[in-house]
Amino acid sequence: MSSVFSFGSGVLVAGQIGLDKRVLGGKGANLAEMARIGLPVPPGFTISAGECLAYLDHGRASLDRIRDEVSAALGLVERATGKTFGNPRDPLLVSVRSGARVSMPGMMDTILNLGINDATVTGLGQSSGDERFALDSYRRFIQMYSSVVLEIEHGVFEAALDRIKEDRGVDEDIDLRVEDLRGVIATFKDLVLAHHGAAFPQDVQEQLWTAIEAVFRSWDSPRAKVYRRLNDIPGDWGTAVNVQAMVFGNLGETSATGVAFTRNPATGEKAYYGEWLANAQGEDVVAGIRTPQYLTRAAREAAGARLPSMQEAMPKAYAQLAEVFELLERHYRDMQDIEFTVERGRLYLLQTRSGKRTAKAALKIAVDMVEESLVDEVTALLRLDPASLDQLLHPSLDPNAPRVLLGKGLPASPGAASGGVVFDAETAARWAELGEKVILVRHETSPDDIHGMHVATGILTARGGMTSHAAVVARGMGRPCVAGTASLKIDPVARVAEIGGQRLEEGAFITIDGSTGEVFLGELPTILPKLSGDFATVMAWADKHRRLKIRTNAETPLDCEMARRFGAEGVGLCRTEHMFFDESRILAMRQMILADSEKERRSALDQLLPEQRTDFRRIFEIMEGLPVTIRLLDPPLHEFLPHTDSEFTELSRAMGIDVEQVRHRAIELAETNPMLGHRGCRLGVVYPEIYEMQARAIFEAALAVTAEAGKAVFPEIMIPLVGMPRELETLKDALHKVAEIVFTEQGRRIGFSVGTMIELPRAALVADELAVSGEFFSFGTNDLTQTTLGISRDDAARFLGAYVDKGIIAKDPFVSLDIDGVGRLIEMASRKGREARPDLKLGICGEHGGDPASIAFCEEIGLDYVSASPFRVPIARLAAAQAALTAA
């Protein structure tokens, strides 16, 4: 089978039709498709992604089998353009670009202007009639090729260029004259010789093949691997390579280049959206070297910008572009992200793809397109990325909070974030690991910053536009981002920044608002987001199509309220231990733990009873009419004790007992593997009085809410860490005994059920026996993953990364359910459980309950509900609908 596929204006080859992104990559497939429907695409060819994998496995030798095909395809491009590759008179220049199955913006390498050498540069000057352009292209090519292929540090050339500009007394590249550029080229070639140990290659075939190899290699670059891991992209896809005739946006003022979206990717508004620059090449726009201009007059006016829009400056080319927008959106039935170049008034399309968008925009576009009858409801629903809803749901700045505005940049990715400023990705990662919130502050971000951006709560850059690297990546990650903040001065070496007269040392707190572009001093209070009508519309669609119920993991009234607002249909996991860390209670909790006898323990528990009862009352009230699953105390007792000597002293003083007694008890309770230690129902078995107190609090609260407020309450009491049927039986009996006592005391009764977490492999294995007394199962997939895989979540960071990088696992099993392992146990337990008790209620309450892929699995095996953190409830609603639609 062929591995090289031609495309583009003037080239007609049957081969590529019907081939999809898996072979051609996204860029290649769409270039071929655009050419096929008659759009102006410069001719070129795509080398399939399979060749990338062959190259990575077998090295350079694998290239031999495609040399003839490439040569033939290049011949077609020469014929279509009338130029010849390497011809000193009228040379063909090409771009060599990566193109994976899905877009990985900025992750892999691109080389432009390939085919220039000392001979062809003259021909290029003559054929273009612009010697300065030819020399500048050569300069750019040496710089880009040396960086990407020869791996010479980019800064080497930047510094040399800066020196020459200084010598000549000019500020901008564009001010360099022909003579200056000759000097730059000579200097660059010297630098190549010095750093590479060989001269800059003059053979254009050598240029081409080494560039193809470099693109192949870039698939396995560290930053690409990180990106793949973060975005669940398998390593065995590979990238295609697109070799395409160059068109030039930098051939004077009738030339231009730009990127555009058919709708606004930030808001979803149905209005063309984009940026362009006259007399520029593509990378000038995306790399943020020059601040680009607005595409439409409306956008320019709205921003109060001075420089003309493309609509104003190049009305004819703009009109043609607008037609293309309409055509492509109808063709692909989705909002498109388009790269174009105008060469001396003539429009060329270099790329189209479904445009990345904010969650807000995705919702609006979905609702609008259904209204426009462009797509149907199910298609619209399936196209949404549930995880992206996260962006919409997080708090924004409280408008009434006093604030000190430091400056303003571009609103590049919506949402508000606070954190200490850090000036490099490494520091961001290190601080974040220590639990610090950080804002990554950079001149501009590059793919090397990906890991720092991932851990940052927000990103602030001094340069770059709305489509700069920082902006695109931040939107994809759902991180708030303010870009192109001109008033921001950064000294990364001294680790200090200045903005609005405020000096910011590393660690100084700021707040950014990615929806307005504002930067504030300190940490500002936030408020809950107002959800748009589009959100409600989409959620209503989702609710119509889903089968799974969605509950929430919540234990505070605030979280319960929020979850209910987000559509939670009950509490799936109320972790009672969180309630004891409150300052007013921790002392009684510690007294309980330090007690020498059951009597002392009971007396401390008596102090906790009214507090715990109040907790449950509030939750039952908020969750009126909905089931509330309350998990009894789960963590090992030592988690409630202090750990340092000074804390021991403090506690011993507060409690009036000997410090040695405190220390001794803390040491006595310490565990080698707390995850597998004395916790969960094991506490309930050894200290029955703890669960008795909790049960009493639940029953008393439920009775009070029912009687006083007349509200319906459905408590489901959940026993954690059960592995043996007798544990559940014994503890269920004990709970029923407490219930009878309380019901007798109060002369009223209430319905309740008792069930168990399934979070140990053994529980899944004996699920039929557990279902005899257990009235519901809730899969605690966090712990079930830890025990089934034998991986401590707290310690996994040391090797899970290597596992993903080496292709041993596809995804972090703590983020997305390990279906082949843990999933098999869940399925087994569900089946066995329902065999023993056909009406057994089944749910999942681990963090996987908010993960779309895991939700799809829950749908498939017929669970009754998933429970997710409040902010993930809407995600779960959408994912559940998608799962039901896909399964149907």
Place this chain on the structure above:
Amino acid sequence: MSSVFSFGSGVLVAGQIGLDKRVLGGKGANLAEMARIGLPVPPGFTISAGECLAYLDHGRASLDRIRDEVSAALGLVERATGKTFGNPRDPLLVSVRSGARVSMPGMMDTILNLGINDATVTGLGQSSGDERFALDSYRRFIQMYSSVVLEIEHGVFEAALDRIKEDRGVDEDIDLRVEDLRGVIATFKDLVLAHHGAAFPQDVQEQLWTAIEAVFRSWDSPRAKVYRRLNDIPGDWGTAVNVQAMVFGNLGETSATGVAFTRNPATGEKAYYGEWLANAQGEDVVAGIRTPQYLTRAAREAAGARLPSMQEAMPKAYAQLAEVFELLERHYRDMQDIEFTVERGRLYLLQTRSGKRTAKAALKIAVDMVEESLVDEVTALLRLDPASLDQLLHPSLDPNAPRVLLGKGLPASPGAASGGVVFDAETAARWAELGEKVILVRHETSPDDIHGMHVATGILTARGGMTSHAAVVARGMGRPCVAGTASLKIDPVARVAEIGGQRLEEGAFITIDGSTGEVFLGELPTILPKLSGDFATVMAWADKHRRLKIRTNAETPLDCEMARRFGAEGVGLCRTEHMFFDESRILAMRQMILADSEKERRSALDQLLPEQRTDFRRIFEIMEGLPVTIRLLDPPLHEFLPHTDSEFTELSRAMGIDVEQVRHRAIELAETNPMLGHRGCRLGVVYPEIYEMQARAIFEAALAVTAEAGKAVFPEIMIPLVGMPRELETLKDALHKVAEIVFTEQGRRIGFSVGTMIELPRAALVADELAVSGEFFSFGTNDLTQTTLGISRDDAARFLGAYVDKGIIAKDPFVSLDIDGVGRLIEMASRKGREARPDLKLGICGEHGGDPASIAFCEEIGLDYVSASPFRVPIARLAAAQAALTAA
């Protein structure tokens, strides 16, 4: 169905025939059986064990349904004896004794002489013609009843009795006169009133029923629970109660009492063995209050004792007893343990049961009985307790070692043990938990000492004979014991002992030899045991009948040699990490761990290579012709680093690197849950160079041994902690690459296989996929139990005891395989694995490999081998034979 079953001389009731120990308990069933075959058994009746459970569940009310039956049965006893219960003229006295399905010596309560009160005591004196006897019986009864039923501290009566003896100027109870005894009784009754708040009950029916209740309750006493846990006796068996007419061994010099074995329970020698006392009641012998006399003349002469044997003192009764011995041994086809009483020359049998015996005796008896054609080989084999072989295999004292003999007692339980002396069970338990070896030193042990005896390496008592509590329990546990060491003086309050002029403070080291009764100062060196011909005979029987292969877990040449001597058929688990803790290697290991780069790591590993190669050479040589399974490095790296500041400093000095770097790396490597952390094949994935070094060492050693020594070597390389098929594939590939390199270097090849531990639930779940590359599975049941049950072995002590006590689990799952949970996974993995690879070799290498019940499971599911620690290899051989015979 009836719950009360009569038995004994003069009573003929059909009911009990055919009922077994599950209903009647061991004592009751055997009493009924002895009566049935015509032996002189005092009449009585048994209340079934089911009534015990009913009483423990429902309390006193449950007794109502048996009142009529008990009354009728008591009537039969009255008719048979011609005496009447509570009759002031000629009162019937009874004993009320527990009797569980299996013997639990001393664990539950017994009350003798019941039926005496102020009125009947006179009648008893008249009917027996011995007023002193009647009063002494009343005194004993008040004391025993008050202790058992009224739960008045035993010492209260002892102290009062001592005061009275002092007053009267007498030393022994027997020297108290009638008048004195009247005073004792009055005093005892006052004490009851004072401590119990009510008078000693005069109503004999009340005495009877409260005694029955007390025996029922004693089933759930703490000491009984501990015993059950240690001996795997289920809590839901309950105990039967035997009520039997009293006969009296204390009616003067023509009366006697004793306990006897039909063969020697320590050596197995075919010679009657036992102890007796004239004019005594049974508890005088077993409680060690008076030092008893030998049963036979031969035994007395061999011991050089002065007091006459029963054979000499009561030749007629002795001859009758010897006839009974022969009859019972033929009847039960096993060595019997018999309790008897001679009342005024007339022999009565109070109990028979299969006698507990040392392992050595068990072997000899088995071989002898097969030779005597009393039982066949299979019966003899099935009757042996594999676990007891442990006793035979441990080292004994090196006869050439210099020694300081401190004193000598009775050789009560064979084997040698050293440890620090402790004077109470609590201290023993506490010290043992800290890893100290202790010898429990007591005047005499009681059932309350069980937990201390269990943790002690040996037991030394000052009083009591060969059938004393200490001796019986120690033999059962396989603990060396020296009993009745008259020269030992103990002051338990001051925590000091004296023997042979040597003062022993708590913690002072001594050595006891339970085979000779000697006590030595300090810790003496030991040597390997010589195994008897009986051992070889039994092992040969076992090997003939077993299907499972037996391998060993061993990594030192010493262990390998020992295991081979014990019959190991290969190494099932060679843990390579143990090899690195050697002083000469730990430094290189630490250098490897502290290395900053792969290069530095490789250089440290280069230093370890020759050492590791030598390790494997030795093992291959010893294991010539047998397979050797080598597990690659498993524990987390931090296990090889020091933990304290001073150790950090030392290490940094030794390695010439900064102490902060050492500390930092140690902190960096520390883990929250090391059991689930960066260990096993995860090390191999992240640091491939470690496994590469180990593989090279294996291949080079194997080639060397084959070539130089011409010995056959079968290395099986085992990858630990695999959970994902790609882990195994990746690492297997890497091992094969190393193999090819080494084979090419040396120009020779060797066969080897690569397999995996199955020790994570996920591995079992995806076993079919693992079997694609894995050539064998070895179930690492220690870790598989930890992960399946979610129980850290290191932390389980805090709750597993409570779990067994509360009946939540039957056995410690780390000792005996959890068949319902872990077993299900093993079965699943075996089945799936063999489906994918029919010739997959399957074994087990956790500590369960030496546990008979677990071995039975391995036989059942068709594993190929079990691997046990060297000392447990013979146990495994026997257990495997039993499993095969039982399964067949």
